[in-house]
Amino acid sequence: MEDDVPLMAFQTSLQAAADYRVVNADTPRSVHYKYASNAVSHAKYNLITFLPSILYEQFKFFFNLYFLLVALSQAYPPLRIGYLSSYIVPLAFVLSITMGKEAYDDLLRRKRDNEANSEYYSLSNGFKKRAMDLKVGDIVTLHINQRVPADIVILRSSESNGESFIRTDQLDGETDWKLRQACTLTQSLAESMGLSAYEDVNIMCGLPEKSISQFQGTCSVNGREVPLTVDNTMWANTVVAAGTIEGMVVYTGSDTRMALNTNSTRSKVSLLELEVNNISKFLCASVFLLSIILVCFQGFTDKWYLQVLRFLILFSTIIPVSLRVNLDMAKSFYAYQIEHDRSIPQTVVRTSTIPEDLGRIDYLLTDKTGTITQNDMDLRKIHVGTVAFGADSMDEVANYVAQRYMNGHGQRREIANKTWDLVHCLALCHSVTPTQEETEDGRLITTYQAVSPDEIAIVNWLAKVGLELVKRDRKQMIIKHVVSGTLLKYKILYSFPFSSDTKRMGTVVQNMDNEEEILFLVKGADTVISPIVNANDWLDEEVANMAREGLRTLVVGRKFLTTETLQTFANKYAEASVSMQHDREARMAKVVSSFLENKLDLLGVTGVEDKLQPDIKPSLELLRNAQVKIWMLTGDKVETARCVAVSSRLVSRGQSMHTVTNLNTVFKARQHLDYLSSMGKSVCLLMDGASLQFFLMNVPSEFADVALELSSVVACRCTPQQKADLVNLVKTHSGRRVAAIGDGGNDVSMIQAADIGLGIVGKEGRQASLAADFSVTLFCHITKLLLWHGRNSYKRSAKLAQVVIHRGLIISICQALYSICSKFEPLALFQGWLMVGYATVYTMMPVFSLVTDHDIPAHLTRMYPELYAELKDGRSLSYRSFLAWVFTSLYQGVLIQGLSQLFLGKHSLEDSMFKYLVMVSFSCLILTELLMVAEEIMTWNKIMLVTELVSLALYIGSVPLLPDYFDLTRLTSYKFYVIVTVIVLGAVIPPFIAKTINRRLKPPSYAKVQV
Template identity: 65%
Template sequence: MATEDIPLMNLGHTASSPQGPSHHGGESSQPLMASSATRASDRARRISTETPDMRGYSFPTNSISNAKYNAFTFLPMILIEQFKFFFNLYFLLVALSQIWQPLRIGYLSSYIVPLAFVLFVTMSKEAWDDWQRRRRDAQANSERYQLVNGSSIKAQDLRVGQIIQLHTNQRVPADLVVLKSSEHNGETFIRTDQLDGETDWKLRTACSLTQNMPLVSSHDIELEISPPEKSISTFWGTIDVGESGHSVPLSIDNTMWANTVVAAGSIEGIIVYTGKDTRMAMNTSKSRNKVGLLELEVNSISKILCFCVFLLSFVLVAGHGFGPKWYIDIFRYLILFSTIIPVSLRVNLDMAKTVYAYQIENDKNIPETIVRTSTIPEDLGRIDYLLTDKTGTITQNDMDLRKIHIGQMSYYGDSMEEVESFISSWNPRGTTYPGASRGQREVSKRVCDIVTCLAICHSVTPTDEGGYQAVSPDEIAIVKWNSEMGLELVKRDRKTLSIFHRASGHHLNYEILYLFPFNSDSKRMGIVVRDSATKDIWFYLKGADTVMAPLVEHNDWLEEEIGNMAREGLRTLVIGRRKLEEQEFDSFAKAYGEASLLMSNRDAEVANVVSKYLEHDIELLGITGVEDKLQHDIKPSLELLRNAGIKIWMLTGDKVETAQCVAISSRLVARGQYIHVVTKLDSIHAAHQHLDYLSQVPDACLLMDGQSLQFFQDNLPEFAQCVLQLPVVIACRCTPQQKADLTKMVKRSTGKRTCAIGDGGNDVSMIQAADVGVGIVGKEGHQASLAADFSVTQFCHLTKLLLWHGRNSYKRSAKLAQFVIHRGLIISVCQAVYSISSNFEPLALYTGWLMVAYATVYTMMPVFSLVTDHDVDEHLARMYPELYKELKDGRALSWKSYFIWVLVSVYQGSMIQGLSQIFVGLSQQLFKKMVMVGFTALIWTELAMVALEVVTWNKTMILCEVVTLGFYMGSIPFLGNYFDLAYARNPMAYGKAALILGIVIVPIWVARVIERRLKPPSYAKVQV
């Protein structure tokens, strides 16, 4: 069966059907066909209210537990998680080596304390987070609910088969089937924003067999339902009451899933799934532990450093000669040089990420931005590919009906007044234009027919506040337009719909017999209604042109007009109807009722019934064109990102023509840029021709539909290599899975960092597949926002997130990482020089407090203050987006920059220790004096190097430098165990340290000045 010929119900989420012999007031919704094939083999769940949870099945308890640890697993799991990192494992081995006396160097605490501090910070954070999870679990588990027998029970004690009462704004504690509603028609509403992210209320209906029972609990209710599954839009089953033997089908419309909230009225419901069997629990996955590219690069550098430690230790032992216990000397050297791999590096980088997250969330220019994954802010500064949704992302998802076409005529702009005139002059119960010509009457009738269809065929519900509730903003836009034209929706429930004709004052009342809601798979919606005045039965249908074209009667204008509207950037819907005779409808109702009661293959049978009885010979009424406005500042934002060297791909489920128009109007495609369109591709030869052409026009934009995309991916491996060279790619008619597959293809084929941005539930797969996922809080709900690493409110905020915060985060962390490594290298070089001077003996130069304080109170604040530095201001970062481009190659933390820092460290460490020994001496009696001069020069060097690295000074940096220097100088009188305090009071000691400082700093400063003059960095060029 061709895609266009798929019947309405074949892939639909829900559809309403009768419950029982009567065909009035349908309420049963059908599950996805995709799961039907497995149901025959699945074990259906049988539930009875007579003996709840006692029918031989093992149902889980309803206790919620989101905690990661318990009292017994906390410490082991934390230790396993932490020591799988190279840094921590290395320092654990170093610390443990100090237990053995022959390897002990200095105080044991100087090795244990830094590692313990790192572990303490991590464990404290994990313990706090887990306590918070337990606290939330306890609140949910202890919440009390009312059973229908009047007793109160905790949520965690609820069992399958029990009937509970819920009232407005109460959370649903478990998955249940609605038996009774406080509304006489059995309707109620729920909020599902905590389940699927959608903010619109959802209509739910009570089972028709139990709605009118005076006392539900007095009856023995039997249910046979589907086994637990993840899909929140799939449910099937039947219900029997007492010994009547009469059963009716159950559907998604009769359910309330756990963690939804009753929005209106009160209900009584029977619990069908508890605990881990609930839809909420089955769709809850562990948060992703993303690792940033910078962290992977630092890990690679640390492995090189580890190799250097082993090599240096071996060389020094060889210089001394391999004695009987040479292996002990190697281990002692490994311990002495352990500072080459700084234990504080990971802590510094993690703390920096926290600072970046705080800066992002408190940026007043991008309000309400949320950082949900704080481990990857540096990746924001290294994006090569941006994959974006269209509707609600590039456009506002703010809909206005702009145009209708009825075959002979199009109405838009000022001509909409003519449509309003037709509706005003229309007598719904009489003749249109009694004195008009035949041509006028024909046009007027067609206009009134399509407007009537639009007023009826939707799922919109008016609210008490005068607004509307609906899943789709398209439908709300059309209903509002109807009201402007003079046909106002005033009442809507499960069984009836009332429209007010403003000009005549008449109410047009319709009985809803069946409803087939719109969904992304069927791409259409239908409704069967009975006109209360004429008793005529009508089947109204609207949907995308690809699925409607095979269903409507033959015409010669549909395809052309669809293309015309799409080129104007309008979202199109094809509108049709079919009148049903009473006998024809009865045949359909009977067949549909029988198909709805099937326990296996129900979806396929229902789909066949709908296709056979309804979806054929549809009268084509016309087309609507709805405008989706562009996002605020979308044009300059896309241009900025393009100039920053980011290749942008737009992945949308919309039509080719609409996507092309939006791409041009939003300037996703540059002016004059060639757009190569590929649609309905089904030939290998043609596919090769397209790729050959694109390889010769590297500046072109490729625009393809979903069918062509799938054909390329299935048949041409070279497709990825070709399209990845293009600056812009647009894929239309994409499924959510295709969006995710394209994202993975880009990551796999290039190894570059990808960013995906979207606003709807259909963008979640793409967002999660990307290295960096950004969700927009849109009109389609919060699902994309909740699944993303970063949440924003507008697309234009992405430019600041990448070009400012991303660029700063990467440059700052790269500088911080290299500086922390330099800090460890320079003191290790001092140790190596001292060991060589001491006849290659593995003797410690700095021990105890000096080693602990060196990486903490004496240098940490100034070094960490580098995370507040910036090379250009925000204005220049936006004015010159090319500054972002140079970061994508990783130049800020490259092997070249790393080895430069190694050379600087070797030079400075050698000079500091060598000159200290020359100026003071190396004898045992002068050891403390030499340590005092050398260590002081070392601390001053670190502070001076921080000052050299700063581009833009701020108060925090100055304060950190001054306070740290003051603290060190003030602590010298308390370092009698390490320094000669009498010598420390001699100004000559500080003069020698200052001379050493000048020798190690001035050459570095001169080299920087010369380099900046001969080859200035990019940021310096734009500041001229």
């Protein structure tokens, strides 16, 4: 068909489109300032902004600001307590770790930016430019395997038909090659006129937008105009896969599709971190209250407020400055363990801030195709209206196809014709492109490229029954009848690709050997094809039968077109296609619907099998036993979803399924909800997309209250937005942690909406994987991810947080008791290096080694998945467990400081005995903390043993080096060692006995399964 339309239409469009940009090779240099620079910059900082930005990011949090104010207060003499280093060094240590990490990450980003910006590209005039210097209107030449530096419109391809292929995996995660087409007008002109053809090219296109699947534009040259679509474009950061391209830059830098879709991801905070923050607030309030109480006992003086501030500074160790950095380092360690677990290979952690939430999932919302199933398609059945052919009767189909161009058609002529019609239509109605690839031994093999695995499965099946796809490009298709060797050549006039909105794809083809034969062919979901075909009295029943077998169905239709009808359609369609209004797509769809999509002949139905993922049955059963409620959301039909739910054991044996379809009244909706409520957890809800939408729009709260109590829910015919809406509904109404898992681009919105996004690297590409917090290769891997890594991450961080808080509490209680005994004066007991070394050199390594601990081995988490369910209530880090640590700290702090002062006698607070007191109490603190860490260890390993011994050795070795803090003359005294031993045993043994008795009387569940 003719691709160009009169210039008048272009001018009319231009006048109506003031918000569109016009680009040409002679775009004045003065216009370039309007457009974004093409320089890529992902760096967060520069030399000037690095320090201010880092400091702002750190001190915008209240607790970091609190520690900074405490440190700065020491510059004010009335508030000074001890050495300035006691407060500056711990804060500087934490900040240095953060700054070092940020600086390293930013240097890597800057290095990648420089590589991209410095890459040179050839222009059509023979000059070269760096990527960062490219401007709108430049015409660049791109070769195979070269990165596309900006959004361009393809003017010419080295292939005579104007075709080329690109790889888009860095843009949308899709791994299949995408076919692209040069603008038909410039392709033909360039071949005849050379580079001079580009001088008069004018491209009108819309303002920059995010959609990578849509583009509206027109190209005009010397009064001729053709429409431009997304098929004529190459977006930035895609890669040329085949051919050489010449294209005009239309969007640069921040205006490119890549940049516009690179949104800052939602910052996710783990539930444990929120709980730790709440505890920290409680500790902060406790510090303030304790300071007020001590000032009250001291008596209010003229400057009593300064005394309050001094006490606040003195007890600042109650809120440990190292808590956040310890938890952040732990998260990095968990991420390392996950990525290096050989039992779940190629697992990637993309969000390292939330590994603890993996241990507290209550709801898992999962896609079906490619997630529960393999997305490994195989055409298993076809139905032609009067007869069905299954896997065991495909030889009969092959015979009918073989006889088509042989002498005679066999005895069952009617069935043979119907079968041929369906097979012939399937051979023509697809978007599969055959490509030649060379093997290692030099042989050429044919592979198929397509957006959908369904289409590749159908083309492979066609080859088995005798119709082989030889060639397909934008203009024509050649099919070989294998038995006779006959080549069937068809001109492709129009293609209407599949989309999640239309749920169908169609094409208009013309027989090149018989130009009177013009066909409109369409295949798609039964819900959209059924209304546009003529007789379909058998369709619903056969589609339901195939769905019950777990097959994905496609309905196929055909319509013969006359030359007159085609010409009328072509004129109307061309008029709609050059419209620069925002409803161009709708106008084009309306023309297709009016002229083509009506009164079609129903040819048949195909059934494609999608195999279940490996180990999907035990995995779902394991998660269900862990009390994770699983919802399956799919775009497939109700019957197909029902079959997969049963075969995968998403629905357990004996569990009933309540089906809701075509819901349209609130009365019926409440009837269904009342029934489900009365059935309790023993029923699974199965509903279609229309019913789901009705529930969400009319009775969302009532629906959520009932659905959240069910053991499982299956939603069919779901759109991507509905999937995301369901995730948000579950999160809002349950208040629990929600995970979502999928493998395709239509799952991205659901994955991003969830607390934990899980992506599977699937056959539809890596888009879901790239958008997820955690990426896996198989569904069964998430059982190890949740039950082992998630459980350990949560329990370890909970214990780590409480031990770090205990470490700060116990030294603060010693300080408080010393202040009380010093007539409520805010005097520092431990100063300088002692304060710095206590939380770093002497205790940091053993405390952090707790992140390597585990209570039970990995295989027991699978044997007893019920252990996972216990974590959801947060008992490992609750106010109850926190208060237990508070009382332990209170007991130990009072005992250590009280007995130290008691054993040293009434002169212990005098200057002559002060260093001896400090040496005794500080030694007791260090040894108590090391022993408390040892008490908390469930499973010893070399790291724990080494850190304990090294820390003890470091303390013992440093004591002789601290004459400014300790009375070293007492080190040879037998009394010193006796006092320290008695105090430490008194501090450690009673909590150990209490803990042992409690475990005997109320043993935790994990203790019951330990072997």
